[in-house]
Amino acid sequence: MTIPGDLPVPVRLYRLGDEPRPLIVYVHGGGFVFGDLDSHDRTCRRLALHAKAVVLAVDYRRAPENPAPAAVDDVVRVLDWVMTKQKELGAVNEPPALAGDSAGGLIAIVAANRMVEAGIPLKALLLICPNADLTLxxxxxxxxxxxxxxxxxxxxxxxxxxxxxxxTGKLSRFSPLHMEFGPLPTTVIATAEHDPLHDEGQSLARRLRASGIDARLVPNSGLVHGYLSLDTVSPAAAEAGTGLMKSFGSVLREA
Structure with missing residues (x-):
């Protein structure tokens, strides 16, 4: 599918059956510079299956040709479209949730913050091994x-x-550990023990909790960055990813 506009955004829809389900808008990882609908196709299929949700993956613009805030703008554009054109996705429950891995996790939470500051609700957030501190x-x-x-x-x-x-100004706009947050919904943050971004995820969970947000940390011992897409080569990664997706599905239904 393509989200229309002055800058159309390609998306891909995943759904299992016709009954109403929660909607998850998914933002892929790739260091802000690579990744696309195909690179995360399997991840989105698994998420739709195990979370029992409808998944809408976003093919946002990437750097260096399109630096920040282009990717955030694209995700916000998709969310705005979803709010008014949701019936075109089939039967989905309102409002949408937002998920992302690695760089996609950072893009997702920055986009979510922009939405809630504008008074537009989201159901929940799922951030897997997210970038959270651009100072590294x-x-x-x-x-x-x-x-x-x-x-x-x-x-x-x-x-x-x-x-x-x-x-400093760019950090306050694009680096979650340097941002002020609006009333974000329940946020699930998954980390991996052997990930250079491990502490960023932990610190983000603490920062959100200090802001009064329901932030739930899911640590994973023995795993590496990007474990969500390693399910075909690592039984431990497969088990952790499937469990995370199922639990996020439960979060959506409790929300």
């Missing part, structure tokens, strides 16, 4: 700086592409 100053970035599938040098390059010429 959390201890785990150094402790897991290489050898775990995502290196500190790569992270630094990704951030430079998405937010070139970083300054």
């Amino acid at each position: 100053s959390q201890p785990s970035v150094q402790q897991n700086s290489s050898g775990w599938g995502l290196d500190k040098a790569e992270l630094s390059w990704f951030v430079d592409q998405w937010v070139p010429d970083m300054n």
